[in-house]
Amino acid sequence: MQNEYRKIEKNSYTIEYNEATGEIAGLYDRLNPGANWKAEAYDKKLGTIFIHGTQSREDEIPFAKIENTEKGFKGISATGASRIQYEFEEDRIHIAVKTEKDCGPRTGVQMNLNFLDMPTVMDWKSQCMPKVIYTDDKYRYAYFIFAAADGRHLGMTINEEFAAWRIQYSYDGHKMTGFQILLQADDVICADGERLPAVDHTSFSFIFAESLEVCMEKIAGQLGIEIAVPEVSGGPAGSRIPMKMLNRGSSSSSPVLIMPDGNTAEMEKTDSLVLEQNGIYTIKTAGENGREHSSRVLCQEGWKELYNKVNHFYKEYFQDDCGAFYRVISKDRRKPDGVTYEGVKFGDPTAHYSCRTGEFGGFAAWAMMKNCILFGKDSSLMESAERYILNWALNKSHEDKPFYGTVYKKESEYMGRKFSPYHLYQEMNYMQHEIFLLEELADYVRLTGDEEVLEDAVALAKHILKDHFEDGMIVNENTPGHKIDYSTVHPAVCGFLELGKLLRERDDANAQQMYTAAEQIADHVCRRAFQFPTEGEPCTEDGSMSCSVITLLRTYLEAVPKAEYLEMGEKILRAHRVLEMDGTDCRMKNSSIRFWETQYESRDWGPSLNAGHGWSIWTAEAKALYARIRHDFDMLKDSYEGFLTNICKVEACGGMSCCYTPDMIPGTPHAYYVNGVEVPDSINEMRPTSVHLAQKYVPKTYSVSGNFFLVRAADTFAEMSGFDCETETAVNGIYKDGVFESAAPGFNYLLVKGIPDSFLLKVKKGQTITIAFDTDKETAVFEHAKVKSATEKEVILIALEDTMIIKRE
DSSP: OTTOEEEEEOSSEEEEEETTTOOEEEEEESSSTTOOSBOOSTTOOEEEEEEEEOSSOOEEOOOSEEEEOSSEEEEEOSSSSOEEEEEEOSSEEEEEEEOOSSOOSEEEEEEOBOBTTSOOSSOGGGOEEEEEEEEOTTSSOEEEEEEETTSOEEEEEEOSOOSEEEEEEOSSSSSEEEEEEEEEETTEEOGGGOOOOOOSEEEEEEEEESSHHHHHHHHHHHHTOOEEEESSSEEETTOEEEEEEETGGGOSSOOEEEOTTSOEEEOSOSSEEEOOSSEEEEEEEEOGGGOEEEEEEEEEOOHHHHHHHHHHHHHHHHBOTTSOBOSEEETTTOSOOSBOTTSOBSSOTTSTTSSOSSSTHHHHHHHHHHHHHHHOOOHHHHHHHHIIIIIIISOTTOTTSOOTTSEEOSOEEETTEEEOTTEETTOOSOTHHHHHHHHHHHHHHHHHOOHHHHHHHHHHHHHHHHHSEETTEEEEEEETTEEEEOTBTTBTHHHHHHHHHHHHHTTOTTHHHHHHHHHHHHHHHHHHTTOOOOSSSOOOOHHHHHHHHHHHHHHHHHTOOOHHHHHHHHHHHHHGGGGBOOSSBTTTTTOBOOOOHHHHHOSSOSSOOOBTOTTHHHHHHHHHHHHHHHTOHHHHHHHHHHHHHHHTTBOTTSOBOSOEEOOSSOOOOOOOEETTEEOOHHHHOOOOSSEEOOOEEOSSEEESGGGHHHHHHTTTTTTEEEEETTTTEEESEEEETTEEEEOOTTOOEEEEESOOSEEEEEOOTTOEEEEEESSOGGGEEEESEEEEEEOSSEEEEEESSSEEEEEEO
16 A cells, blocks of 8 residues: 555646655646656655754654545644645646644745756756745745746745745755745744744645746736736836736736835836836735735846946945955945855955956956946046056066966966966966956957057967867866866856957957867867756756857857857757746846855855846846847847846945845855865854845845946947837837837847837937847838848948838838
8 A cells, every 4th residue: 555656637737646645756747748846856755744844854744644535635644733635626736734833943845846956867958946936025925936948837826824935955055955835934033023924724736837928827816916017127217118917807906116216106007117216116916815916127227327336336345455356345344354155255365265366356347347448438447457457467566476366477386286377376277267367358458458468368368278278178177187177167268259359350360279269169068068067066057058058159150150059059048948037026037047156255145046146147148149149039138137137236335235035044054165174163154043034135245246247238238229019118228109219328239029110219320230120121111221231130221310210111
């Protein structure tokens, strides 16, 4: 009897459970009947009640009796105090839970789904990750949508009051290992002395749907809520954001709009929202039983204002006298007076791994250089960038006394390895720092014309090719003989393409070597296909995937347009959807899914979802490249929303937390070793007995990593905009009364979805602009413009007036 399983087959799914124990063995949908939504490891339960839980353990309650019912079955504990009941409908499963009170600190239910990189007998593309996360402010309900790389979606709703939900993370923090719904969580510390609810019963549902959109609609119906769904999660002041309402019939009152300044107003129109104040708008809808739902839209500042606000804050508070930039500062004191959970000082130029060259601190100076390239030189920012490049990174005037992690122009030896000149001084072999620096040096030369720095850039590139390059692979070899592929820890191809382009403009003979290296790297990444090596704990990692796409698509666009680059880049980008967030919150929508950066950039909490982290920009950049190649408007919109997740975290002062964390209960940071010595818990506060409720931006620290969004905005949305003719959705621009005006400071590219009946575009007389269409452009007519050249879906125009007209023939 112990191993007798019963299989229930419904229209949308099949569920299999043990009739003796009530344990769920399998949960399969019709789209991929062989892929189990439940975690496959024997110790990963789904539907098991536990009591006496903590951050690290819990006591699971076995069911002493299983009873079949008309619609499903129920399991009852030996005391009868804990029970679970299943009801199986054609497209959903309802689960009701009852358990004992006062058996904390945590009680709840194991709901272990088959997360990416869990043990599996199938391909990782059949596993899932959380894509949409919503938690009611008063914990009366919550909903989630889990997505698999093969395109399937599974909804989960918590239908009644609950205490918390929790994602469990691996020791190193790079893998999700479990999911819990808690009825009691007494050890979680909330703000202002508040407590999470403690209940002895709740219910939740699994919902099967063929698409994300249908899943959202079913969730709204299941919970009796109305959901406002913006067509795009933000735009500049003056934008009109088209919206649709899900489950409108359940509305008990008109939506309420909460403006960025805190004022509220009833929304008379629900089909669109006009943005007027910079900041986040909240659209609060009311459904059945008084349940409210909040959707969020960002009104972004102008790009110039954003650059200036951020650049001057980081210049004032993050730059050391020597030119280095700190990794982190405390928010209250605005000083680098702490240690991250990684065990690294917030900012100390004399300490290993603290103030980095290229990555982290280098982003602040790089963003300043981009500002000066886009909007003209600012003497204050130029001085700051010069101090970083010359005095810190290149050690000019003190080359015999280099700072840790900066360019050393002599041969060197460190940790048993010998390096040619231009290796970073006493730096472990983390190649992304040298690649980032290569790009920064190229921009510095563009800005200043400094030929000596150009020579340094070429020497650095040749060092990389000599010491860290094998058949197109960028090699990390911190342990002699143990080589790790670092080609896409950051897309190494970017440094060689940027330097190659700069050298080609100068007719420098070294240009070809850089382009050849870029092609070799792209060939290697293309051969590697769906293998994504990265630093740290091995996992199917967001960054390595998106950087693979950037490698292939940038090389396709700028160097060698090999068909295999485009084909493989497209395949990886589609699979990457499993590692992207969605929903109706501008802080998260189209952020990539990462969950370990708070360990390296904060003193707040451990592994937890890092919505809007600077590394989300890799995904946004990959999508922008793809949109340009394939003329895909939806990809362009998704890319823009990825940038918005980063803009959301820019505070009024210009400082940025490293991310927004939707987790209720973050993971615990793991013990770290610095130079082989464990960082003591007494110093690093590694294992608190309680954890703080998250669901907010990292509160204690500002981080430098967010500057990366300004770096890549200069190459994308400083030039690009988009427009959807059917929904009248503007991307990085304003559409009003039949007129489109781009918000891009260097606007030269517009991607249009559909052919407009009549469309007036604001431009500058004499300007050259590319108009791209997602469909055949043959029916489009252009007025007040001269055609310079044209392809099937693109036309390059020269504006004859300050406006041009695009219309259907």
